[in-house]
Amino acid sequence: MRIEATEIGETKGQPATDTLRRCAVTRVQRPKDDLIRFVLGPDGTVVPDLKEKLPGRGVWLTAAHETVAQAVKRKVFSRALKAEAKASEGLADQVGALLTETALQALGIANKAGNVVFGHTKVEQALGAGSGKGHVVALIHASDAADDGCRKLDGKARATTEGRGFPTVRAFSADELSLASGRPNVIHAALIPGGAARKFLAAASRVERYRMGPSAFADRYGLDTD
CATH class of the missing domain: 3.30.1230.10 (YlxR-like)
Structure with a gap:
């Protein structure tokens, strides 16, 4: 991501x-x-x-x-x-927890703003029939989601965007996503364009960079750390 x-x-x-x-x-x-x-x-x-x-x-x-x-x-x-x-x-762990809390609060706000759809089927529908272009800005998979389900949605996203795909958030567990959204058993979701969605993406990206470190994060995503 x-x-x-x-x-x-x-x-x-x-x-x-x-x-x-x-x-x-x-x-x-x-x-x-x-x-x-x-x-x-x-x-x-x-x-x-x-x-x-x-x-x-x-x-x-x-x-x-x-x-x-x-x-x-x-x-x-x-x-x-x-x-x-x-x-x-434990300061480093404390900071990580605060960043995670901030990101999950941002997801809750995005949900209330109508910038999130939940569930494998609804995510597929959002990506299908060409609606993914301009209607989905990122995918969310629980960190403990089954790889097969993630691959199917990621593949559909790549097909929709001529191979580019979308940013994918896998920083949070199903329990964390469920608590933040007020919905049971959240495994997959998609972000719909909007200011609240952008804020969540930025916060989630910061969580991932914090956990991985800038060098590992840059290596995974082919970024320049200069």
């Missing part, structure tokens, strides 16, 4: 300078959307600032589980924030 960023200050294919931040672990400069900001809470505990709205001096890390875990192990936060910083050993 690859979601192209549309709001990171791009100008003529290059990100604007004020949208770039340097990761305190890798020292690589990246667009803000590829990093996570952390601040110190009132009690001196490191707090992830996913919405980038919390006050105080911030430290930026590449949005990857391995990077956050390294920052904790190497005591990067105290050095970067120039203050004693208490970072939990």
Whole structure:
């Protein structure tokens, strides 16, 4: 799955300078959307600032589980924030859980906005008779879905789009998808064009990048990490 960023200050294919931040672990400069900001809470505990709205001096890390875990192990936060910083050993897992929660909330909003159809049959119908073109923007498969069902829908998507297919989200279990949508046993779904669908796709892409790490994510999807 690859979601192209549309709001990171791009100008003529290059990100604007004020949208770039340097990761305190890798020292690589990246667009803000590829990093996570952390601040110190009132009690001196490191707090992830996913919405980038919390006050105080911030430290930026590449949005990857391995990077956050390294920052904790190497005591990067105290050095970067120039203050004693208490970072939990489970901080990387905490951030992953928050990103997952954000994405699933976005799926719930997309569902309420009418931007999601559920069930293998309804997804097939959305893809069929040429309606996939312009009417479906992505497929969702539960991470524990049977491979055969996924292959059938992915194949139909490729046939509809002359081999290109659609972005596919497989970051969440059936239980997570069911809870987020308020529907039982959600295994397959399709996103219909709309602002809420785009927000969910962006959030789901961030979850996948965080879990895999930027290099593995880029390798899987043939992306440039420069």
